Amino acid sequence: MLQDQIRNHIEPFIHQDGLTETGLPGVQLFRATEALPCVPAVYDPSVIAIVSGSKEAVLDGKRFVYDKSQYLCCPTSLPLKAGTPKASLEAPLYGVFISLNARIMNELSLEMENAGNPGIRTDGGPSYRAIGLSRWDERFSDALLRLLSLLSNEMDAAVLADVRVRELYYAILKGDAGQFVRDSFGVGNAIARSIAHVSSNLDRPLSIDDLAGRAHMSRAVFHRKFKDATTMSPIQFVKSMRLNSAAMRIAEGYPVNQAATDVGYVSASQFSRDFKRMYGQSPRQWSLAN
Known part of the structure; x- marks a missing residue:
């Protein structure tokens, strides 16, 4: 073979x-x-x-x-x-x-x-x-x-x-x-363009209304098409991208606060809550485990 x-x-x-x-x-x-x-x-x-x-x-x-x-x-x-x-x-x-x-x-x-x-x-x-x-x-x-x-x-x-x-x-x-x-x-794939925009702008505020507007869709149509493509709602996708990116940074040795800031979190306590809800560990526990 x-x-x-x-x-x-x-x-x-x-x-x-x-x-x-x-x-x-x-x-x-x-x-x-x-x-x-x-x-x-x-x-x-x-x-x-x-x-x-x-x-x-x-x-x-x-x-x-x-x-x-x-x-x-x-x-x-x-x-x-x-x-x-x-x-x-x-x-x-x-x-x-x-x-x-x-x-x-x-x-x-x-x-x-x-x-x-x-x-x-x-x-x-x-x-x-x-x-x-x-x-x-x-x-x-x-x-x-x-x-x-x-x-x-x-x-x-x-x-x-x-x-x-x-x-x-x-x-x-x-x-x-x-x-x-x-x-x-394809040049006509608005969802793919939206995903690329999210990936490139994790450290900035991301509005679902703005993403829908960039895709030239209503919020409801954008939500449905986005979930069809990714299995996640736009809000879930953005949060998962941010938290997964932060988890990878922490595992690589980045300080927790820097990892949170790099992916767009302005509140350390909110980041800690979202992280623990997603992975069952606090960011600092994750850092020690990895």
Whole structure:
């Protein structure tokens, strides 16, 4: 299987658990050799491909378990929980994290539409538009292997990386989740634009009325369409984005007050209440536990 070839290819470049930079645009490798429970995270637009072991993501109670039979598509920024509960020294997890560049995805989507027949399959689509799983097909596997083969040759990487990233994006758009991924990057997707605005402005006041206005929708229509796309109401989504982002910062060693301020909280007591309600621990307890 090509996944096994990919693991054999990337393993020499990974020297510790966690993410490893590759020098290829938007591409990181990762490894986990111990079981980690699902904890708060914020995924930026990305595809996560597992070549050994399995990984989990939980969105609003819905669990996505994926391995080398399916890869995870997350075309919008999203607050969720993620972990590697089955990883171990005997059965390590290896994978590839691919950031999705909105400009390139938009260009490819438009070119596919202009070609007259996008050729995107819609069978076996994901449960939600905000996140979903896609089958490892031959096109995706081959494109990913071709991209990662550049790791061993700096000249090849300098000349070919952009072309092969584009080839991989095209394989994603042609895959099982292609339609929902393409819709998420479409210029007409007001919900995706709203999510991008929230993600980029967590430290500023965010009004649901303002978000609805930016989407050119009434508050009621915006609420319904937003929940259809993300499984959360706009208010829930904004709060989850802020708290998950703060939890990640605290786990990285940020002072609690700074983490709260960075994500838009002006009241330390309100932040502490919301945090404990969401995670069952105070921010300081979380800091000590992580």
